[in-house]
Amino acid sequence: MSWLTDPAVWTALLQIVAIDLLLGGDNAVVIALACRNLPREQRRKAILGGVAGAILLRVVLLFFAMQLLSLPYLKLAGALLLLWIGVKLLIREEDGHADIRGDVHLFNAIKTIIIADAVMSLDNVLAVAAAGAGNIYLVSFGVLISIPVIVLGSRLVLAAMERFPVVIQLGGALIGWIAGGMAVADPALAGYLPGSVAVQHYAASVVGAGLVLVVGQAWNRRLVARRL
Template identity: 65%
Template sequence: MEWLTAPTLWIALLQIIVIDILLGGDNAVVIALACRRLPVEQRRKAILGGVAGAIVLRIVLLFFAINLLDLPYLKLIGAVLLLWIGVKLLLPEDEGANDKIDGGTRLITAIKTIIVADAVMSLDNVIAVAGAAGGNLYLVSLGVMVSIPIIVWGSQLVLKLMDRFPVVITFGGALLGWIAGSMAVSDNAVQPWLVNSPEWLHYVASAAGALVVVVIGLGLRKRRVTAR
C-alpha cells in the first residue's frame, strides 16, 4: 500500500481531475441538452444512466489508449495532439456548437445520446489523461470516477470559476503543454537518443511544451478577439 502515499501518484491524480474538469465543460452542456425534452421526474434517471455509461466507456477507451502509447512514435503523435488541444482550450468558445444536440423525449434515447456524445467529444480527454496517468489504469479509473460527477453536478460552479478567473483556463492549457512535452521525450522511438541525457531534460521539455501552448494560444485568442 506504499503507492498510496507516493507524492507522484497524487500529483498525477490531481492532473487527471483538472484535465477532465477543464475539458469537460462541453460534456456538461451535452448532458443538459440531451435531457431538456424529458419530463422533470426522468431527468435525474437519464443523467445517472448516461453518466454511468460514459464512465465505463471512457475507462475502456483509456485502457486501449494507455496500451497503445507504448508503441513507437504514438507518444510523439499524442504530444502534438495535446499541444493542439491545449491551444484550442485557450481560444474563445464557438457559440452554438451544441445547438443540434437533441436527446428526444424518451429516457433510453437521452441516455444513449449522453453516452455517444461523451465518447465522440472525449478524444481530447482520453489523450491528455492517458499521458498524465503514466500507464496506471487504476489511477485513470479513479480520476475519471471522481471528475465526471464533478463535471455533471458542479459544472455551473466550474464554468463560473473559469469565467471569473481566466487564469484557470491558461493554467489548464499550460498543463496540457507540460504533459505533451513529457510524453514527447518518453516515446520509445526517442529514448535511444536520450540515453546519456541529463535528468533535467525531462523538465525542460515539459516547460517548453507549456510555453508553446500559452504563447500560441494567447496570441491566437488575442487575434480572434481583435478581429471580431
C-alpha cells in the same frame, strides 16, 4: 463471493481508485475548458456524456495498455494532438453564433472531452492495469467509482473559470505541460535527447505549456483583428 474477503482485491481496488482520483484534476480541467462556452442548461449533459465516453474508452484502452505504450511515435503523436486541443480550448468564441444549434456545440464538447481524456490516459492506463493485476472487472469497477469525483471537480473548475478568467489560461498551460512531458517519453526519442530524464521532462513540459499559451493568444489576437 470469496473475493469480498480477499485483502488483495481490496488493496488493488484502493490503488486503482487512488490513481484515478489523482488523475481527476487533469480531467476536470479538460472538461471545464470544453464546456465553458456551452449554455448552462447544456453543461450537465456535456459533462455526463463526456465523462461516460471517456471512462468507457479508458477501460477499452486497458486491454491494449502494454502494446500501446511500447509502440514508437504513439506518445509523440498523442502529444501533438493534445497541444492542438490545448490551443483550441483557449480560442475565444466569436460573437454571432445564434444560427448554430446548441446540440452541435454539445456534441463537440463531448468529443473534445473524450479525445483529450484518451490522450492524457495513455501514460496512466499501465499503472491502473498493473494495480488491477489484469482483472478487467476490478479495474472497471475502480474507474466507475472515480466518476462522481471527476464530475464534481469539473463543476468546481467551471465555477472558478467564470469568476477568474485567468484559470482558462492556466488550464490551457496545464494541457500543454502534459503534452510536452508525454512527447519526450516516446520510446522513439530514447537516446536522442540530451540531459537526464527528469531534465528532459521538465524542459519539454515548460515548452509545451508556453507553446499553447503563445499560439492561443496569437490566434485570439488574429480573431480580434478580423472583427475590427
